Amino acid sequence: MAASLTESRASNKQIIFKNYVTGYPKQEDMILTSSSISLQIPDGSTSLILKNLFLSCDPYMRGKMSEPIIKSYTDAxxxxxxIYGFGVAKVVASGHADFKAGDLVWGITGWEEYSLIPEPKGLLKIKYTDIPLSYYTGILGMPGLTAYVGFHEICSPKKGETVYVSAxxxxxxxxxxxxxxxxxCYVVGSAGSKEKVDLLKNKFGFDDAFNYKEEPDLTAALKRCFPNGIDIYFENVGGKMLDAVLLNMRNHGRIAVCGLIxxxxxxxxxxxxNxxxxxxxxxxxxxxxxxxxxxxYPQFxxxxxxxxxxxxxxxxxxxAEGIEKAPAALIGLYEGRNVGKQVVLVAKE
Structure with missing residues (x-):
């Protein structure tokens, strides 16, 4: 009996949110702990047990770390x-008719090695596995749909228009x-390092790009890149960048406000x-x-x-490899240390 009990449990490293944050989050705001979890579903339960494979670090998570004084679209x-957020996982055990052990899924999960999901209504089965599974935290997940909706649905683009993308x-x-x-379209992007600017021009095919940290006058930089003005701005940054963009927008331009990092x-x-x-x-x-x-999402x-x-x-x-690296990876996102989509590898299948 004791052997059976041991076999049905697993150790479970977890990242615990310590307390509400003011200013930039710090490593000590997120605590690595270890517990154990049952890998069996109780009779009659419709919950799932997931083995988490990849965790996503996303800008919106900073808002969830602040004391909820003003109601937002997502709970603190x-x-x-x-801590919880988007991730990719494998179903270990299921009491839900729509899922079975071995299914690969993406959606909201815990920042831990294993998660008990009482109600899996927000989880989606992964349909295509010939693509890297980590892509479901990014290009094939929430960020991908965000980019698609913001550009195609909100901005109503037309061939030949000028487009500026921050971050x-x-x-x-x-x-x-x-x-x-x-x-x-004609596309220009900005980023915070030479490496990132090179990526924009040489890998992603942007027509031009600049390092905003090296521009003493953002309004002048945008005028240089868009002598005839900007038709579409995809807003990820806010603040001084938005002020500079407004002065360079064309009449009847469109701005999709995705974030204000x-x-x-x-x-x-x-x-x-402005x-x-x-x-x-x-x-x-x-x-x-x-x-x-x-x-x-299906058509996207x-x-x-x-x-x-x-x-x-x-x-x-x-x-970043290992769940213990998750706090530093998230902090690095707000400091601009990441190059591309920030992902944490928790485990391989």
């Missing part, structure tokens, strides 16, 4: 509990630029001074979130898979 983490080498930005090129860790957020341009230039500026557009997936197989979409990942 709970101090003392396991362009990140999980979302690198895809927006490639979608724009496939549409026949420059503001997430500030205790006093920057104001914007919002009058929205009126004078008749600019459409719209915020959006991926959960509102889940119904588009088929398009993305085809483009990947045809070599029309490429993707760069920055993979």
């Amino acid at each position: 983490f709970t101090p003392g509990e396991v 362009a080498s990140g999980a979302v930005g690198q895809l927006v630029g490639q979608f724009a090129k496939l549409m026949g 420059s503001q997430y860790n500030l205790t006093q957020r920057e104001g914007n001074h 919002l009058f341009c929205i009126v004078t230039k008749r600019i459409k500026m719209q915020g959006f979130i991926e959960p509102d557009h889940k119904h588009l 997936l088929e398009l993305a898979i085809r483009y990947i197989r045809e070599g029309k979409l490429v993707y760069v990942e920055d993979i």
Whole structure:
């Protein structure tokens, strides 16, 4: 009996959220602990037990680390509990009719080696396994659908238009630029290092790119890249960058507001001074979130898979190995240390 009990349990490293964060998150805000977990589903339960393979580090997670003073579209983490986010996992045990042991899935899971998922309604089975599984944290997951929706649905692009993408080498930005090129647009991106700028121009096919950290005047930099103005801006940064973009937008331009990463860790957020341009230039500026557009995922997936197989979409990942590296990987995301989509490898199949 004791042997059977031992066989049905596994050790489980976990990342615990310590407490609400002010300013930039630090390593000590996320605590590595170890416990054990039963690998058996109780009779009558519809829950799943997952073995987590890849975890996703995403900018939106910073908002979940702040005290929930203002209601957001996503709940804050709970101090003392396991951090959670998007990931790729393998089903170890299932009490749910739609899943069986051995299924590969992606969706929200815990920052731990094994997760008990009481209600798996948000998990999606992985249909295509000839593509790297880690891609379901990025190009084939939430960031991919975000890029697709923000560019195609919010920006209503037309062939020949000018497109600017900030944070362009990140999980979302690198895809927006490639979608724009496939549409026949002129595309410029910005990033925070020479390595990232080289990626934009030489791997992702952007027409031009610049290192915003080396530009003393962002308005002038954008004027240099877009002498006739910007039709579409895919906003990932906010702050001074948005102010500079507004001055360079063309009449009837469109701005898809995906994120404002420059503001997430500030205790006093920057104001914007050029919002009058929205009126004078008749600019459409719209915020959006991926959960509102889940119904588009099947058509996006088929398009993305085809483009990947045809070599029309490429993707760069920055993979940290081991769940103990997850806190540093997430912190590095806000400091711009990652090159490409930040992923944590927890285990191999």
